[in-house]
Amino acid sequence: MSHEYVPEIATDRDGNEYEVQGWQGDFYGGKLGFWLFMLTEVMMFGAMFLALTYYFSLHHQDFLDASASLNRYLGGFNTVVLLVSALTMGLGLLKMRSGDVKGAKLMIWATIILAFVFLGVKAVEWTAEYHHGVFLGLDALQSGNEHSKPFGQILFFGMYFTMTGLHGFHIIIGIGLMVWLLKRINAGKVAPDHHILHWNIALYWDLVHLIWVFVFPYFYMIGAGDVTGGITHGH
Amino acid sequence: MSKTYFDETHCAIGHPKSTFWQWMLTIDHKRIGIMYAVVMFTFFFVAVATAMAMRIELFAPGAQIMDGDTFNQAFTLHGVIMIFLFIIPGIPAVFGNIVMPLMIGAKDVSFPRLNWFTFWLYIVGCIIALSSLFNFTGEGLDFNFADTGWTFYAPYSLNTGTNVITTLVAAFVLGMASILTGLNFLVTIHRLRAPGMDFFKMPLFVWGIYATAWIQLLATPVVGITLVLAILEKYFGIGIFDPSKGGDPVLFEHLFWIYSHPAVYLMILPAFGIMSEIIPVFSRREIFGYRTIALSSASIAGIGYLVWGHHLFTSGMSDLAKTIFSFLTFFVAIPTGIKFYDWVATMYKGKIILKSPMLWALGTIVTFAIGGLTGVTIAMVGSDIHLQDTYYSVAHFHYAILGGVVFLLFAGLHYWYPVVTGRMYKEGVAKVAFWLNFIGINLLWFPMFIAGYLGMPRRYFDYLPEFEIYHQVSGLGAAVILAGLVLMFWNFISSWKSGEPSGTNPWNATTLEWHLPSSPPPLENHSKVPYVDFNPYEYHHGQPVVKFDYETMKRID
Numbered sequence: 001m002s003h004e005y006v007p008e009i010a011t012d013r014d015g016n017e018y019e020v021q022g023w024q025g026d027f028y029g030g031k032l033g034f035w036l037f038m039l040t041e042v043m044m045f046g047a048m049f050l051a052l053t054y055y056f057s058l059h060h061q062d063f064l065d066a067s068a069s070l071n072r073y074l075g076g077f078n079t080v081v082l083l084v085s086a087l088t089m090g091l092g093l094l095k096m097r098s099g100d101v102k103g104a105k106l107m108i109w110a111t112i113i114l115a116f117v118f119l120g121v122k123a124v125e126w127t128a129e130y131h132h133g134v135f136l137g138l139d140a141l142q143s144g145n146e147h148s149k150p151f152g153q154i155l156f157f158g159m160y161f162t163m164t165g166l167h168g169f170h171i172i173i174g175i176g177l178m179v180w181l182l183k184r185i186n187a188g189k190v191a192p193d194h195h196i197l198h199w200n201i202a203l204y205w206d207l208v209h210l211i212w213v214f215v216f217p218y219f220y221m222i223g224a225g226d227v228t229g230g231i232t233h234g235h
Numbered sequence: 236m237s238k239t240y241f242d243e244t245h246c247a248i249g250h251p252k253s254t255f256w257q258w259m260l261t262i263d264h265k266r267i268g269i270m271y272a273v274v275m276f277t278f279f280f281v282a283v284a285t286a287m288a289m290r291i292e293l294f295a296p297g298a299q300i301m302d303g304d305t306f307n308q309a310f311t312l313h314g315v316i317m318i319f320l321f322i323i324p325g326i327p328a329v330f331g332n333i334v335m336p337l338m339i340g341a342k343d344v345s346f347p348r349l350n351w352f353t354f355w356l357y358i359v360g361c362i363i364a365l366s367s368l369f370n371f372t373g374e375g376l377d378f379n380f381a382d383t384g385w386t387f388y389a390p391y392s393l394n395t396g397t398n399v400i401t402t403l404v405a406a407f408v409l410g411m412a413s414i415l416t417g418l419n420f421l422v423t424i425h426r427l428r429a430p431g432m433d434f435f436k437m438p439l440f441v442w443g444i445y446a447t448a449w450i451q452l453l454a455t456p457v458v459g460i461t462l463v464l465a466i467l468e469k470y471f472g473i474g475i476f477d478p479s480k481g482g483d484p485v486l487f488e489h490l491f492w493i494y495s496h497p498a499v500y501l502m503i504l505p506a507f508g509i510m511s512e513i514i515p516v517f518s519r520r521e522i523f524g525y526r527t528i529a530l531s532s533a534s535i536a537g538i539g540y541l542v543w544g545h546h547l548f549t550s551g552m553s554d555l556a557k558t559i560f561s562f563l564t565f566f567v568a569i570p571t572g573i574k575f576y577d578w579v580a581t582m583y584k585g586k587i588i589l590k591s592p593m594l595w596a597l598g599t600i601v602t603f604a605i606g607g608l609t610g611v612t613i614a615m616v617g618s619d620i621h622l623q624d625t626y627y628s629v630a631h632f633h634y635a636i637l638g639g640v641v642f643l644l645f646a647g648l649h650y651w652y653p654v655v656t657g658r659m660y661k662e663g664v665a666k667v668a669f670w671l672n673f674i675g676i677n678l679l680w681f682p683m684f685i686a687g688y689l690g691m692p693r694r695y696f697d698y699l700p701e702f703e704i705y706h707q708v709s710g711l712g713a714a715v716i717l718a719g720l721v722l723m724f725w726n727f728i729s730s731w732k733s734g735e736p737s738g739t740n741p742w743n744a745t746t747l748e749w750h751l752p753s754s755p756p757p758l759e760n761h762s763k764v765p766y767v768d769f770n771p772y773e774y775h776h777g778q779p780v781v782k783f784d785y786e787t788m789k790r791i792d
Contacts (some may be wrong), residue, residue: 010430012766013790018430020764022342029426036452043456047490051464051475073748095576136471136677143479151474151481153286158480159474 027196030138034200038207041170048163052218055155062152067223069134070160071125075220078121082209085114093202099192105185108178111205115175122168126161136161160219167215170208177201238656239755240265258664262347263758267354268332269655274361275321275329276724282316285309289696290713293706296698306696307382308397312368314385315402319409320361322640323498324416326505327451330647331420331444333655338438340429342759342768345422353415360408367401384694386495387462389476389487393469396780398724400469401645403462410459417451420444429747432767438746442529443508446536450501454540458494461487465763485550492543500539500567502636504532506643507574510596513678514578517593519587524577525770531570538566546729549623554763557616564614571607575600578738586777590742592663595646598673602638609684624694626705630680638676645672645723652727653741654748657755658734664726667732671719678712711780719759745779746771752785763788 005024009017023029056063092107126135133140134157138148141154148154181201184190190197246260258266289309292299301309336344344350381402383392392399397619424445428437437445439518465487467473474480476487507528515522522528544552544560552560578600587593609631613619622628652660683691692699699708740749752762765788773780782792 008764010764010766011787011789012431012768018766020340020430021426023345023347023423023427026345026426029422032425033346033418033422036421040414040418040452040456043453044460047457047460047493048464051486051490053617054473054483054486055481058483120371136467142472143474143477154474154480155482157473158467158471161471162467162473162475166463 019095025194030196031199031203034203037212038083038203041207041211045163045166045214048159048166049214049218052159052163055152055159056222059150059152059155062150062156063156064223064225066149066156066160067219067221068225070220070223072127072220072224074121074125075216078118079212079216080119081114081121082212085111085118086206086209089205093195093198096190096192096198101185101192104198105182108182108185112175112178115171118139119168119171122164156219163215164219167208167211170211174201174208177204177218237591237753238757239753240758241755243758245347245758247348249710260351262343263350264332264336264343264347264350265655265756267350268329268334268557270354271324271328271332271357274358275324278316278361280720282313282321283720285313285316287713289313290706292696293698294710295706296700296703298697301696303696304382305378307384307694308378308380310694311381311384311402315364315381315406318385318498318595319406320364322502322636323409323413324357325502325640326509326644326647327416327420327444327447329644330440330509331416331447331650332504334641334651334748335420335441335444336423337654337756337760338441338746339424339432340747340761340764341423341427342761344419345426346419349415350419353419356408356415357412360405360412363401363408364405364413370398386491387465387487388491389465389468389484390478391508392465392475400466403466407459407462407466410455410462413451414455414459415454417448420448421452424448427765429767435529436767436770437520437529438508439511439528439532440523442532443505443511446532447501447504449496450504450536450539454494454497454501457490458498461490461494464490482705485547485552488547488550489543492546493540496543496546497536497539497728499636500535502640505536506551506599506640507532509643509647509650510578510599511574512744512746513592513596513646514581515772515774516650516742517588517590517596518582519588519743519774520581520585520772521576521770521774522772523580523583524573525772525783527573528577531573534570535567538563538570542567544673545614545619548619561614561616561619567612568607575604590649591660591662591669592646592650593743594666594669595642595649598669599642599646601637602634602642602673602676604634606634606638610635622687625687625691626683626691626693627742629693630683630687633680633683634676638680642672642676648727650742651748652730653737653754654751655755656731656734657737657753658730659737660726660730660734664722668719668723668726671715671722675712675714675716675719678743679709679716680712682706682708682712705769743779745773745781750783750785750788761788762786765789 005022005023008020010020062093063135068089088107092104092111095107096104133147139145140149141157142148143154178201181190181198184197239618240263244261244263244266246257246258247262248260251260253256258270261267288300289306292301292306361457368380370377380399381399382395383399387399424441464475468476474482476482476484478484507685511522511528538608542560542564544556545564548557613622613628613631649660682705686702691702691705703768737754739751739754747765751760762785765783769781780792781790783789
């Protein structure tokens with residue numbers, strides 16, 4: 001609905017006039033809606049963390065052993081990449097709000113590149129794990145064969161691939177959203193005085209990195225008592 | 236005559252000329268609500284037919300018309316359709332869409348195009364659910380619906396060869412539609428209320444929708460991810476619910492009920508909202524205890540999160556946890572009781588008008604009281620050990636959901652029929668239909684309390700001869716209800732064309748959806764948004780206090 005919206009006026013009995021809030025161009029409504037959507041993401045990942053915590057308490061040592069076999073350097077590198085991408089995303093929004101559309105676009109591009117770096121590292125990790133025989137559907141994660149890992153490790157890796165996979169899926173969605181955002185900026189639909197889409201996508205990206213901030217320690221760091229960083233373990 | 240929302244509409248994409256595409260692409264909340272109603276009630280009758288088939292099967296001991304496997308699929312189909320396709324979208328999808336924006340003086344919901352998208356997401360979910368009915372690989376038509384019950388308990392759901400995965404996907408998609416509906420309504424209620432209308436000047440139906448929307452938003456993602464985990468478990472064997480890998484199937488039950496118990500409150504809260512609209516209007520009195528009703532909706536939504544464990548009393552849980560969950564469950568009865576006393580107190584010394592919406596509301600006070608109080612009996616750990624998974628809990632659930640939610644949905648259909656269609660149904664037929672339903676529900680489910688108490692387990696397609704009498708009375712009741720339902724819907728459908736024009740405010744009601752410029756309303760609702768400096772139900776000597784000049788929407792009383 002691109003037609004011009006003229007707010008209505010309601011008048012009370014004393015003749016005072018009040019502007020009626022319409023759904024068109026409602027910046028705070030758009031922001032509130034997206035915050036609520038973020039809450040649903042928190043609940044979704046929250047349920048998985050709940051299951052994870054429960055199994056951690058049941059299979060304590062298995063979880064520590066499995067965690068120790070993950071590559072903390074790659075995971076840590078990815079954490080830094082995501083933190084920096086959150087910074088570039090935030091700077092982009094600040095630039096948009098201050099009227100620097102070109103700078104904003106540059107920052108969005110930087111964020112997209114960092115997102116691809118994250119996915120690339122993730123792919124390297126998953127490939128390495130696959131070659132170690134640890135992947136969904138492989139023997140090590142099935143019960144009752146000679147390669148079977150202990151119960152707790154099966155659960156750990158099951159949750160690891162599920163949660164990092166879902167997180168990676170959110171990264172991919174985020175890249176799509178940012179490309180769309182760039183298109184909208186180029187088309188003039190997102191501009192310094194009308195930047196709710198940019199705002200919400202920045203919010204989304206913040207949540208995606210925030211989830212990783214919890215995923216990283218829970219999977220990579222709990223086994224860090226063993227200081228080899230996963231280089232010589234997990235074969 | 237001025238144009239109504241049936242004559243013109245806004246569309247999500249472009250400006251199509253054909254009526255068909257105008258309906259398919261419409262973003263008008265009223266049209267979307269009507270389309271929800273049409274699809275939902277179609278599925279409702281499919282599930283009713285399934286239930287009738289089960290009742291026929293159970294009319295005598297032994298196999299009558301189906302074998303045990305088919306029976307398992309039948310009760311799953313009945314449950315999945317009734318829960319996920321009918322009652323969860325339910326009152327919010329129909330009346331939350333149609334009436335809520337009218338009540339707060341808004342032109343539409345906050346995100347009309349999201350609303351359009353949500354409706355079609357719901358349709359996609361319905362199609363996936365239907366597709367899981369059949370096996371497409373075999374020769375000819377082969378039913379292969381999930382046979383797990385609508386709860387999909389692990390580990391059986393992970394092992395059965397029926398189409399569980401597609402059913403889970405359908406439930407996930409329908410859950411997303413429910414989340415987005417709730418989100419849309421929350422923002423609408425926060426942002427688009429008419430000037431002057433603070434939260435405590437909102438009609439109580441809006442309060443019901445508001446509390447419901449929070450449950451939709453916060454609880455549904457939990458079951459969504461649970462279903463995703465079950466799908467991954469089935470495809471990849473991630474182990475999470477599989478005891479042969481150290482997983483815990485009871486965890487599935489916990490995660491499932493963390494959503495699905497609050498879900499029963501997301502069904503009932505908007506229904507209570509409808510009750511709170513009808514009671515003051517047909518008693519011609521200001522509602523008793525407005526704030527306590529509004530806040531009890533909110534507290535039911537809150538307490539509802541903390542009681543899911545009472546579904547697991549026989550599933551293996553520590554005694555301490557059982558005691559705590561049992562104790563917390565009792566608390567739900569307190570705000571619910573407050574509402575009931577408020578409604579009764581509203582009627583006291585009121586000028587009660589026994590039109591059909593009021594009849595439905597009064598009937599619900601009886602049936603829901605039975606449903607609610609029997610719920611308290613099975614909230615006690617001791618008696619629940621005896622009654623769990625018997626016909627007693629089946630009867631409790633149906634008294635609460637059919638006798639509470641669906642009855643009030645029907646009350647709302649009668650109450651708001653003039654707003655939606657601009658016409659009045661046949662009052663005499665509506666009353667007959669009410670009595671058929673009211674007698675039918677008691678015939679159908681009261682014997683089940685007794686049968687369940689004596690040990691008749693649920694979800695069995697056969698039973699011992701001593702239970703025959705209860706099943707036969709139930710079967711009779713089912714036939715009576717079916718007659719009532721058919722009569723009621725015939726009344727609605729035939730009156731849409733031939734009913735008397737109703738005028739904008741046939742009930743002398745006070746809330747804003749009765750102060751529209753025409754009936755049915757125009758595309759963008761109120762000609763002018765009023766300033767709201769009055770309470771929603773102001774009556775004096777049986778007459779509405781607030782009057783408007785409909786040209787300017789200024790108060791003239």
